[in-house]
Amino acid sequence: MAAGLGVLDAGTLTTVQDAGRWGLERFGVPVGGAMDEFALAAANRLVGNPPDAAALECVGAGPLLRAGRDTLAAAGGAGFALVVEGRRFPLWMAVRVRRGQRVGLSALSDENAPGVWGVLAFAGGVDVPPVLGSRTTYLRGGFGGVQGRALQAGDILPLGRPSLGAWERAGDCLPEGARPAYSLEPVLQAVVGPQAEAFQPQALEVFFHSSYQVLPASDRMGYRLAGPRLIHAGAADMLSEGLARGAVQVPGDGQPIVLLADRQTTGGYTKIAVVARASLPLLVQCPPGRGRVRFQPVEAAQAQQSWRQLCAAWEAREEDALLTPV
Missing domain, CATH: 2.40.100.10 (Cyclophilin-like)
Structure with missing residues (x-):
């Protein structure tokens, strides 16, 4: 497998999303982007990326991927856990992933807790080709991300170059008081x-x-x-x-x-x-x-x-x- 991420299981609906495709609304092109802006930005910062870098967004069952190189991963949102080789890690934490290891998001089955959308960020960002200035997937229009569609098993996702010092962030976490107060009745x-x-x-x-x-x-x-x-x-x-x-x-x-x-x-x-x-x-x-x-x-x-x-x-x-x- 090429250095990047190989999709083993795409989950229910997983797409590439960034902060959106801005400046084109006058031409009828929607902004799009991650549903949970905070989750995208915070997960990216944890792995040393700019807050608007492209990451994976999922709803329902999360994806499972295999790392083609050593990388750093962090997940944000609600209702999911980060999983590396079967071991669960909390959201809002930077975790080192070794080449060949499986990494993904696992949905939590707690009917009394909030959570719909999960974000999974990797050091360097998901480096699919930008379309109209953004890597975000617009499913209704069929463009952006991976050929304008949700991920499928067998897809290969390239990763960008990590920022200087990204590896030193392993173990960093976002304190609970700095996170949104997700709730069933916000x-x-x-x-x-x-x-x-x-x-x-x-x-x-x-x-x-x-x-x-x-x-x-x-x-x-x-x-x-x-x-x-x-x-x-x-x-x-x-x-x-x-x-x-x-x-x-x-x-x-x-x-x-x-x-x-x-x-x-x-x-x-x-x-x-x-x-x-x-x-x-x-x-x-x-x-x-x-x-x-x-x-x-x-x-x-x-x-x-x-x-x-x-x-x-x-x-x-x-x-x-x-x-x-x-």
Whole structure:
């Protein structure tokens, strides 16, 4: 096998993802990228990569790979464990993997715990050819990653060159206090949306004082929620405009949809709110069919500050206390 990673078992749905394909929305190309931005960034930092480097993202059963060279691996997200030659390691820890060893993600079967998406990063990053400036896989469009598709057994994934001193990071971990507070019932910060006036006056109060179930019909495009109906003052439709990650669209049935990584570039439904970036990892790791969410109103400045505080964990330099050896 060539030096890199050989796919022994692709799992349920494993793709190559990075921080997304930015700057092309005006041409109709979605941003995409990892569902859990924090997990991608933190796992990459643990193995010495830039936070936006390409890694593997999985949902359901995780992948199993064979290392074609010595490498360093770290996993992030929720609901998974890192496994090297049958030995389990916790998430948020850099682990040395020897050439020829099997490495992968194993899904945890705890119905009382959060977790949907796992991220597996390797020193040097997954070095598939970039498409339109990104290695991220866009499944609906059939491009990026490995031929625009999910991984298959037999695939060979090249790895990039590790950063200087990457091997010294083995054993580094991200302290629990620096991780997102994943939960089955998270409270999500949200900023009042650009079309809040398109709803009846009580709609915002209903939105911020209700609990919503995350529906099974949720995916990388968006998480569908079910709860008290949000009633429009007029029509639910509007002229289409650009869509931000975290935008809460409300179609005519009054049930909110939070738009996520693979959201369309434009949309014509009114938006009652926008979920703060720091809260999106909590949402995406809230299991569809089991989880419920509530919304907390915040100003834009507070939402921005929450993201900066969360990012402090992986923006810290090596000597900072946030990345500590075990």
